[in-house]
Amino acid sequence: MKVLLTGAAGQLGQALLAARPAEVEMIATSRSGGAGMMALDLGDSSACRAAVLEHRPHWVINAGAYTAVDRAEGEPELAHAVNAGAPVAFARALAETGGRLLQLSTDFVFDGTQGSPYRPEQPVNPLGVYGASKAAGETAAQQLLPAQSLCILRTSWVYGPVGNNFVRTMLRLHRERAASGQPLLVVADQVGCPTATPGLAQACWAAAMQGTGGIHHWCDAGAASWYDFAVAIGEIGTAAGLLPQAADVRPITTTDYPTPAQRPSYSLLDCITTRIALGLDAQHWRKALTEVLQMHKEMGAGE
Ligand SMILES: NC(=O)c1ccc[n+]([C@@H]2O[C@H](COP(=O)([O-])OP(=O)(O)OC[C@H]3O[C@@H](n4cnc5c(N)ncnc54)[C@H](OP(=O)(O)O)[C@@H]3O)[C@@H](O)[C@H]2O)c1
Numbered sequence: 363m364k365v366l367l368t369g370a371a372g373q374l375g376q377a378l379l380a381a382r383p384a385e386v387e388m389i390a391t392s393r394s395g396g397a398g399m400m401a402l403d404l405g406d407s408s409a410c411r412a413a414v415l416e417h418r419p420h421w422v423i424n425a426g427a428y429t430a431v432d433r434a435e436g437e438p439e440l441a442h443a444v445n446a447g448a449p450v451a452f453a454r455a456l457a458e459t460g461g462r463l464l465q466l467s468t469d470f471v472f473d474g475t476q477g478s479p480y481r482p483e484q485p486v487n488p489l490g491v492y493g494a495s496k497a498a499g500e501t502a503a504q505q506l507l508p509a510q511s512l513c514i515l516r517t518s519w520v521y522g523p524v525g526n527n528f529v530r531t532m533l534r535l536h537r538e539r540a541a542s543g544q545p546l547l548v549v550a551d552q553v554g555c556p557t558a559t560p561g562l563a564q565a566c567w568a569a570a571m572q573g574t575g576g577i578h579h580w581c582d583a584g585a586a587s588w589y590d591f592a593v594a595i596g597e598i599g600t601a602a603g604l605l606p607q608a609a610d611v612r613p614i615t616t617t618d619y620p621t622p623a624q625r626p627s628y629s630l631l632d633c634i635t636t637r638i639a640l641g642l643d644a645q646h647w648r649k650a651l652t653e654v655l656q657m658h659k660e661m662g663a664g665e
Contacts, residue, residue: 474626
């Protein structure tokens with residue numbers, strides 16, 4: 363099976379490369395190429411189309427994205443070009459070649475006002491530019507590809523052992539604040555679910571290998587606020603020997619920490635139908651966090 367992967371240098375892309383099934387012939391792409399990767403700018407629709415027509419992959423796994431949620435508010439054209447333009451170009455080309463698209467998407471397509479987990483078939487209503495651009499990519503791809511040729515996999519609060527993410531930032535802040543005696547203030551009124559890249563990559567590969575179509579949700583199990591997540595990073599990071607001690611984490615509200623992009627306050631995704639469809643169980647997020655922090659330690663990458 364031939365797979366064209368975008369965003370191969372990103373968090374999920376790296377986990378997908380690490381977990382690549384032996385039978386997969388991989389064409390890994392990143393924005394600038396190098397390190398065995400082909401250069402592919404997701405903002406260039408012609409280049410996305412040409413890559414599909416040249417390589418004729420069975421699947422495009424579109425893990426690349428404009429993921430800077432706050433910056434997107436000031437760069438809506440670029441966010442839409444990458445997050446909607448690329449899936450449109452891939453979908454159009456794949457409709458011609460007979461290939462399939464695995465489009466990664468996000469809990470930010472929902473407004474977070476429902477108060478119970480969002481099911482895959484529920485209507486989207488994004489709050490900000492990033493969520494709107496991802497939702498536009500989903501919708502357009504659905505119009506261009508038959509259901510069995512398109513798998514939309516939404517996830518949330520992604521982190522892994524490499525890349526920029528909340529866990530790496532919190533490890534640094536725990537270390538700095540514990541040393542200075544300053545508290546670490548973290549938002550406690552946004553609830554979602556942290557999702558580790560190794561499990562998410564496993565779900566992506568299961569979907570590709572099984573030829574899964576439709577809209578799906580994959581997150582680790584359980585729920586957390588950013589405050590809960592930060593406390594757990596301190597506790598587990600200390601127990602793992604990554605931190606000399608945890609900082610004093612204190613809860614604050616979203617209004618205490620204004621950001622350019624409005625975020626959904628409750629963006630849990632209902633993943634049950636996806637777990638059944640893929641035949642995979644998700645780990646509780648604390649267990650997945652423990653494993654990722656162990657990977658940090660083994661890589662000597664605690665910051
Ligand atoms: N991170 C999250 O919390 C989260 C939550 C829900 C869903 N998702 C979705 O999950 C997927 C994987 O996310 P991730 O966490 O792995 O993101 P990531 O670490 O930010 O990786 C995204 C990759 O896309 C690349 N990229 C951005 N613009 C590009 C362009 N114009 N051309 C080529 N490559 C470009 C980035 O390259 P540069 O580094 O050069 O910019 C980066 O390597 C994305 O579809 C994202 O929308 C993420």
